[in-house]
């Protein structure tokens with residue numbers, strides 16, 4: 358069993374351990390679940406808001422492109438009627454560029470020949486144009502938003518063009534505006550003017566997964582491969598996703614396509630940034646919870662102390678149940694709750710029984726059962742105490758004369774009666790501090806503290822005379838002989854004192870019995 362291998366732990370420690378484990382695990386699990394719930398909410402909120410953001414920008418971009426196209430359409434209508442009026446063409450491109458602020462530059466192209474530009478560049482007027490956007494526009498002869506391409510001057514641009522036709526439907530060229538993707542333009546401003554939450558950014562890709570807009574302008578024009586979100590958005594899907602960006606950071610993205618161009622707009626925020634505020638929140642919550650947790654722990658500590666104290670005291674009491682004071686000690690224990698009260702009552706009951714039994718055993722061990730006087734063991738103990746206290750005393754060895762005859766004549770039971778009767782006479786004549794003991798069949802010892810040989814002899818005589826003159830039921834009269842010796846007068850050694858008393862008794866028996874003899878001092 359495991360518990361046998363463990364050291365015995367005290368109750369207070371166990372209660373504290375239990376309370377600490379319970380409160381710490383409760384706190385940890387509540388922090389954990391709070392964190393998880395908040396995390397899910399934050400992530401879901403961020404995904405939703407990024408989605409809404411991407412949608413809003415997609416429709417704003419759509420609107421912008423549509424408005425730009427309408428501006429070009431309006432100009433086209435104006436120009437078509439006066440295609441050979443160079444002054445009017447120049448005026449119109451200037452108006453378009455300056456008034457609308459939609460394009461970095463505007464050009465009117467008459468079938469591959471530049472007719473007017475804004476900003477005004479006279480050196481390229483009447484020169485052919487070979488840019489990708491121009492060739493595309495000339496070829497397709499319809500309203501067109503080109504793919505991004507490098508201009509002759511090395512700018513990454515897109516062009517928006519509107520075809521020009523005369524009343525007969527002959528193709529005249531186009532009017533087109535260009536946006537410089539890496540420079541400040543109306544599209545950039547449109548994408549950047551929106552409210553940015555910390556860490557949130559957007560990027561725009563074209564149908565070929567090429568970056569048209571990115572907060573890091575250096576990346577504009579580069580292609581992005583292996584990006585699940587971009588794959589979806591250029592396929593015309595809209596929605597939310599959690600994915601790794603090119604730097605390997607986990608991102609919460611919302612994405613939406615731009616209907617007119619097959620571009621995709623992605624608004625995303627790093628998970629790390631999103632959750633940073635939550636980490637701070639949890640740290641703050643822990644900080645605020647900590648003082649209360651410490652107070653609770655102290656209270657639990659005190660409570661554990663009050664719960665364990667009576668049990669601890671009862672357990673200590675249980676180790677000293679034979680102590681005569683254990684009853685008083687047990688009674689003083691404040692057992693304030695049910696179990697400890699029951700335990701205390703049971704222990705009090707047990708101690709009472711135990712002490713009664715111990716008392717009885719002690720009494721039995723020290724008492725002669727017939728006469729209820731001290732036995733030899735008890736007598737020796739009492740004499741030792743007197744000697745330790747240096748209290749002088751006299752020993753009277755009392756022996757019934759011809760007791761055998763009593764037994765033989767009246768029977769053993771009557772003999773016992775005689776022994777009891779003699780005991781009662783001895784006790785009656787004894788003082789409080791005298792010690793009465795039966796040390797053999799019909800041999801008694803009477804110890805007289807603070808008596809010398811002379812006074813002891815007088816007392817012995819009084820006893821002898823009383824016995825001699827007392828008639829006992831059935832038996833009649835008996836006599837006793839007494840040998841007397843004193844400590845330390847006869848000897849410092851108690852055995853020697855006994856021997857002296859024995860000798861004196863023997864002498865009394867030898868010289869006619871019914872007499873008292875003081876031992877001689879050798």
Ligand SMILES: Nc1nc2c(ncn2[C@@H]2O[C@H](COP(=O)(O)OP(=O)(O)OP(=O)(O)O)[C@@H](O)[C@H]2O)c(=O)[nH]1
Nearest residue numbers: 756757758759760761762764769770772773798799
């Ligand atoms: N009734 C009874 N008799 C006992 C008890 N113990 C010893 N005796 C008897 O006491 C008697 C002692 O006899 P003895 O030692 O010969 O001495 P005595 O007859 O008293 O003679 P002396 O002492 O010489 O005067 C014996 O008969 C024992 O059986 C006892 O507890 N009860």
